[in-house]
Amino acid sequence: MSSEENPYMIELKDIHKKYLLKQAISGIDLQIKKGTIVGLLGPNGSGKSTLLKMMAGLIYPTSGTILVGGRKPDVHNKQHVAYLPEIDNLYGWMTVRETLKFISGFYKDWQAERAAEMLVKMELDENQKVRNLSKGMRARLKLIAALSRNVPLILLDEPFSGIDPSSRAKIIRSIISEFQSDEQTILLSTHSVNESEPMFDDVIFLQNGQVKIFDSTENLRETYGCSLENIWEKVYG
Numbered sequence: 001m002s003s004e005e006n007p008y009m010i011e012l013k014d015i016h017k018k019y020l021l022k023q024a025i026s027g028i029d030l031q032i033k034k035g036t037i038v039g040l041l042g043p044n045g046s047g048k049s050t051l052l053k054m055m056a057g058l059i060y061p062t063s064g065t066i067l068v069g070g071r072k073p074d075v076h077n078k079q080h081v082a083y084l085p086e087i088d089n090l091y092g093w094m095t096v097r098e099t100l101k102f103i104s105g106f107y108k109d110w111q112a113e114r115a116a117e118m119l120v121k122m123e124l125d126e127n128q129k130v131r132n133l134s135k136g137m138r139a140r141l142k143l144i145a146a147l148s149r150n151v152p153l154i155l156l157d158e159p160f161s162g163i164d165p166s167s168r169a170k171i172i173r174s175i176i177s178e179f180q181s182d183e184q185t186i187l188l189s190t191h192s193v194n195e196s197e198p199m200f201d202d203v204i205f206l207q208n209g210q211v212k213i214f215d216s217t218e219n220l221r222e223t224y225g226c227s228l229e230n231i232w233e234k235v236y237g
């Protein structure tokens with residue numbers, strides 16, 4: 001990395017977001033380093049999805065500045081950012097193969113080989129119709145769609161929801177082993193704190209639209225002398 005290169009993939013300055021009457025984000029300052037996997041943790045309604053959507057350029061802050069890769073996110077953001085939404089946006093009438101082919105058509109950076117490898121790892125049958133997949137299988141398909149892109153930033157909103165704990169651990173191991181820290185940054189929200197812990201370089205604890213803690217997993221373990229899950233209980237319990 002040259003000394004002049006910006007070390008941050010994401011920079012938030014005094015971000016506020018209000019939906020009609022609901023203040024979802026109340027003054028967040030954050031700098032997320034390139035080449036890290038960062039966990040976005042917090043109880044329901046703490047603002048995780050809102051923050052990820054703003055970074056993906058899908059919604060805009062009410063005030064404050066967001067820079068993603070040094071640029072303000074906008075509608076063109078999806079060419080540089082892979083975003084896995086919390087909602088299920090897959091078409092039931094397509095097969096798994098057709099779904100990935102359809103999605104690949106939108107992106108020049110699609111890595112077909114990687115998608116094929118992940119299909120095997122995640123034990124998905126290409127010929128199955130999406131409408132016949134279980135919730136966990138659909139979640140796997142969404143993950144393959146996001147992780148098959150060759151982009152500097154991957155945003156994953158609750159990627160493991162519906163996936164059983166042992167498969168979750170397997171998927172997390174494969175994310176860690178395939179992570180290209182010299183090229184990518186991953187930010188993911190999850191309630192599966194326990195299984196996800198080995199993956200995180202840094203962790204953000206959100207509460208009521210504010211950052212309660214932002215630190216490296218290593219520092220947190222040292223400071224609190226316990227796992228992230230126990231820290232979670234201390235912070236939110």
Ligand SMILES: Nc1ncnc2c1ncn2[C@@H]1O[C@H](COP(=O)(O)OP(=O)(O)OP(=O)(O)O)[C@@H](O)[C@H]1O
Pocket residue numbers: 019020022023024042043044045046047048049050051086
């Ligand atoms: N489109 C919307 N209109 C109005 N309020 C909204 C909207 N989206 C989110 N909110 C509110 O903003 C707050 C933050 O919501 P957000 O979805 O970002 O939380 P979250 O941490 O992702 O929650 P969860 O863990 O349940 O997914 C909540 O109080 C929610 O009700």
